[in-house]
Amino acid sequence: MTEQPVLVEARPNYHVLNLTRPARLNAVTTELHRAVADALDKAEADKTCRSILITGSGRGFCAGQDLSDIDPPQAGKAPDLGLLIDRHYNPLIRRLRAFPMPVVCAVNGIAAGAGANIALACDIVVAARSASFLQAFAKIGLVPDSGGTFFLPRLIGEARARALCLLAEPISAEMAAEWGLIWKCVDDSELMKEAQAICERFGEAPTRSLAMIKRALNASANNTLDAQLDLERDLQREIGRGSDYIEGITAFLEKRKPQYKGRA
Ligand code: T3D
Numbered sequence: 001m002t003e004q005p006v007l008v009e010a011r012p013n014y015h016v017l018n019l020t021r022p023a024r025l026n027a028v029t030t031e032l033h034r035a036v037a038d039a040l041d042k043a044e045a046d047k048t049c050r051s052i053l054i055t056g057s058g059r060g061f062c063a064g065q066d067l068s069d070i071d072p073p074q075a076g077k078a079p080d081l082g083l084l085i086d087r088h089y090n091p092l093i094r095r096l097r098a099f100p101m102p103v104v105c106a107v108n109g110i111a112a113g114a115g116a117n118i119a120l121a122c123d124i125v126v127a128a129r130s131a132s133f134l135q136a137f138a139k140i141g142l143v144p145d146s147g148g149t150f151f152l153p154r155l156i157g158e159a160r161a162r163a164l165c166l167l168a169e170p171i172s173a174e175m176a177a178e179w180g181l182i183w184k185c186v187d188d189s190e191l192m193k194e195a196q197a198i199c200e201r202f203g204e205a206p207t208r209s210l211a212m213i214k215r216a217l218n219a220s221a222n223n224t225l226d227a228q229l230d231l232e233r234d235l236q237r238e239i240g241r242g243s244d245y246i247e248g249i250t251a252f253l254e255k256r257k258p259q260y261k262g263r264a
Helices: 030-045 081-098 114-121 136-140 148-156 158-167 173-179 188-202 207-220 225-239 243-253
Strands: 006-010 014-019 051-056 060-062 103-107 110-112 124-128 132-134 184-186
Touching: 006 030, 014 030, 014 188, 030 081, 051 060, 051 188, 060 114, 081 114, 081 207, 103 114, 103 188, 110 114, 114 132, 114 148, 124 173, 124 188, 132 173, 136 158, 148 158, 173 184, 184 188, 207 225, 207 243
Parallel strands: 014 051, 051 103, 060 110, 103 124, 110 132, 124 184
Antiparallel strands: 006 014
16 A cells, blocks of 8 residues: 555644554554654654644544455464564554653544554543444454553553453443543534634643653553652652743742743
């Protein structure tokens, strides 16, 4: 295919990454992985960019790995799926979690397999009412990857995580929001407005402090309370020396809206 797998739009304060393989429900090819990595590099290098918004075109968000873009298993030669995961999926998930600004995901349709877990790796997930989430892996004899077995039990608890992975049944966006898998479910016609409003709000936020909040929350999954308290102290010490904190306090005392520098 000669199509561009991702379209990037640089808006004043945020970049929109639109997955553009609608005929395949935006299933992930190696080219798409490379295009996303490139788009993330550009967003990080652009100091005016203070959040990113990921969405999909057409009726799906992302159907996971493009199953026609991998070498089919051959008799006597076992494929090494770990290689693909090591090269592309794991670096993507790690990068989204550690990305130094909020990552908003607008799930416009079905999110299946790695597509579901890429969405779950984002910081704020808003889904259209018609969207759904499917841990499709067991249907094709695989195990969830891209952080699915990490995020699911932490977000929705063991019982629901196990049923979703073992039964490989989809859940609606409404149910996902009710269970706490995602931030919000909105009417289809409101999805992009809602996601853009969140990014615009982040455009005025103290971006460095948001990046540190991400660091603290990422660490909390595996830390003891003692370790987490120490980390919070260290991050507070560091961010407290920055200009955005001074601006936040000054604006509060002067009863005006703060003008944060963000990533400048
Ligand atoms: O290498 C490795 O495999 C390791 C890495 C694994 C990571 C993973 O993500 S594994 C999981 C891969 N994804 C899936 O197994 C999901 C496969 N797709 C589906 O089960 C269904 O398409 C959906 C439930 C997502 C949606 O169903 P439906 O009925 O709404 O749509 P559809 O008709 O099945 O799909 C529309 C088209 O997209 C169709 O093409 P066609 O017939 O119109 O030419 C379909 O083949 C294509 N498509 C959907 N998903 C994929 C795909 N093509 C390639 N790869 C896909 N994953």
